[in-house]
Amino acid sequence: MDHDQNADRMNEEASLLARYATGEAEAARVLAAQLTPRVFAHAQRMLGDSAEAEDVTQEALLRLWRMAPEWRAGQARVSTWLYRVTTNLCTDRLRARRRHDPSIEAIADPADPAPRADALMLEKARAEALRTALQDLPDRQRQAVVLRHFDGLSNTEIAEILGTSEEAVESLTARGKRTLAARLAGQRRALGYDDE
Amino acid sequence: MTMNDKNDTDDWIDTLLRDVRRSETRDADAPPALVARVTADALAKQPPPAVRAAPRPGAASIAEFLGGWFGLGGLATAAVTGLALGLSAPAWLQDAPWIGGQLYQTEMQQAVPDFTTFGWEYDDG
Numbered sequence: 288m289d290h291d292q293n294a295d296r297m298n299e300e301a302s303l304l305a306r307y308a309t310g311e312a313e314a315a316r317v318l319a320a321q322l323t324p325r326v327f328a329h330a331q332r333m334l335g336d337s338a339e340a341e342d343v344t345q346e347a348l349l350r351l352w353r354m355a356p357e358w359r360a361g362q363a364r365v366s367t368w369l370y371r372v373t374t375n376l377c378t379d380r381l382r383a384r385r386r387h388d389p390s391i392e393a394i395a396d397p398a399d400p401a402p403r404a405d406a407l408m409l410e411k412a413r414a415e416a417l418r419t420a421l422q423d424l425p426d427r428q429r430q431a432v433v434l435r436h437f438d439g440l441s442n443t444e445i446a447e448i449l450g451t452s453e454e455a456v457e458s459l460t461a462r463g464k465r466t467l468a469a470r471l472a473g474q475r476r477a478l479g480y481d482d483e
Numbered sequence: 484m485t486m487n488d489k490n491d492t493d494d495w496i497d498t499l500l501r502d503v504r505r506s507e508t509r510d511a512d513a514p515p516a517l518v519a520r521v522t523a524d525a526l527a528k529q530p531p532p533a534v535r536a537a538p539r540p541g542a543a544s545i546a547e548f549l550g551g552w553f554g555l556g557g558l559a560t561a562a563v564t565g566l567a568l569g570l571s572a573p574a575w576l577q578d579a580p581w582i583g584g585q586l587y588q589t590e591m592q593q594a595v596p597d598f599t600t601f602g603w604e605y606d607d608g
Contacts, residue, residue: 307525310532315525323521324513331512341517348521352528410506417503436500437507468496480495 300365301358308355315352322348325366325438326373332433333377335422343380347373363447370438371448374430381426413478420470428463435460 300321306314326347330340350372351365358365421429427449434445435456442453442460449456471478 308530310530312526312529315529316522319522319525320518323518327513327517328507337514341514344513344517345520345524349524349528352525355528356530410502413499414503414506417499432500436497437504464496464500467499471496471499475495478499480499 301360304351304355304358304365305360307352308358319348322351322369326369329370329373329433329438330377332418332421332437333374333429334380335418339380343373343376347376364444367444367447370434370440370444371450374434374448378426378430409479416471416474416478417467420467423470424463424466428459428466431456431459432463432467 300318303314303318303321307318323344327340327344330343330347331337334340334343347369351369421432424432430449431445434440434448435442440448442456445456446453449459451459475481
């Protein structure tokens with residue numbers, strides 16, 4: 288996503304949140320309609336589970352509604368704040384999973400992603416292979432890759448969300464992609480990316 | 484791993500990430516039931532609209548005419564000050580020739596004819 292568009296969208300969100308805090312019902316509906324899909328998509332990529340992603344989405348947005356009256360314009364961007372909350376909630380869930388089932392790290396290989404004639408099926412195979420490989424990444428690498436490549440955020444924004452430096456974000460993203468490449472190397476051709 | 488290998492790795496993973504992102508209908512994925520729950524939360528937690536006092540047309544329009552509430556305040560201050568001076572002006576003010584003192588009295592004596600019991604008398608000098 289173009290960063291100018293991102294900035295416009297973030298300004299619009301701040302304005303909507305201010306209107307929400309004054310009791311404007313329409314602002315509540317618009318914010319819910321705009322933010323829910325984005326938070327849900329991010330949580331789903333982080334967790335790889337729709338039901339858990341729904342819970343996280345509802346909880347993250349509930350926190351936004353609660354703090355809206357205290358929101359000060361310019362203190363942070365609404366999206367950045369929301370991504371940070373969502374990321375932390377996802378991290379908590381992932382840690383809880385590991386506590387309950389340490390073997391969760393060893394995620395089974397995805398079903399054979401051999402390309403089908405149908406391009407749609409190839410897309411689904413790619414998405415599924417990537418989703419599974421993403422789940423294998425360490426949390427911080429996965430967060431950086433998802434925020435950069437799916438949510439289209441800049442390194443500056445990701446650094447703010449993860450509470451680290453831009454250099455660390457670059458390193459996390461690069462290592463994450465190398466791990467993905469190693470994980471998916473055996474399926475590269477099957478996913479339609481010739482290595483010749 | 485050589486530099487070419489690294490670039491090749493980055494290239495195809497970048498392409499895969501871009502292809503998957505493009506294939507996703509990112510902002511249309513949330514289940515409608517989830518959007519409905521989130522909207523219900525938003526409305527339930529929303530602060531009530533601020534209650535504003537109903538405007539009073541009479542007072543407001545007078546104040547507006549006199550320059551707003553600031554103008555009205557200035558007018559009230561001037562009125563009170565004038566009343567206080569009229570009731571109990573300090574001695575120095577009473578003696579001031581340009582206000583109520585000698586100069587005023589002298590000019591008034593020159594300009595205003597004397598009243599007598601018999602009517603107007605002009606001093607033709």
